[in-house]
Amino acid sequence: MNFDIAVVAFPDGTVRNLNPTEFYAIPLGDRIQLLTGKRITFRRNSETISPMDALKKK
Numbered sequence: 001m002n003f004d005i006a007v008v009a010f011p012d013g014t015v016r017n018l019n020p021t022e023f024y025a026i027p028l029g030d031r032i033q034l035l036t037g038k039r040i041t042f043r044r045n046s047e048t049i050s051p052m053d054a055l056k057k058k
Contacts, residue, residue: 002042002044002049002053002054002055002056002058003020003042003043003044003049003054003055004019004020004043004044004045004046005017005018005019005042005043006018006019006020006022006023006040006041006042006043006054007040007041007042007043008023008034008039008040009039009040010039011039035051042054042055
């Protein structure tokens with residue numbers, strides 16, 4: 001994985017830090033909505049990275 005933590009702001013207002021396994025456990029349609037709704041940020045080594053960098057294959 002290219003990211004350590006996905007910080008997700010859910011529609012109900014809760015914010016969760018998800019590791020890659022937890023992030024990929026979210027159904028694909030929901031992940032797409034989070035990305036297109038700009039409700040998710042990705043971090044690697046405590047720095048924010050772009051979704052493109054976070055999700056591209058190594």
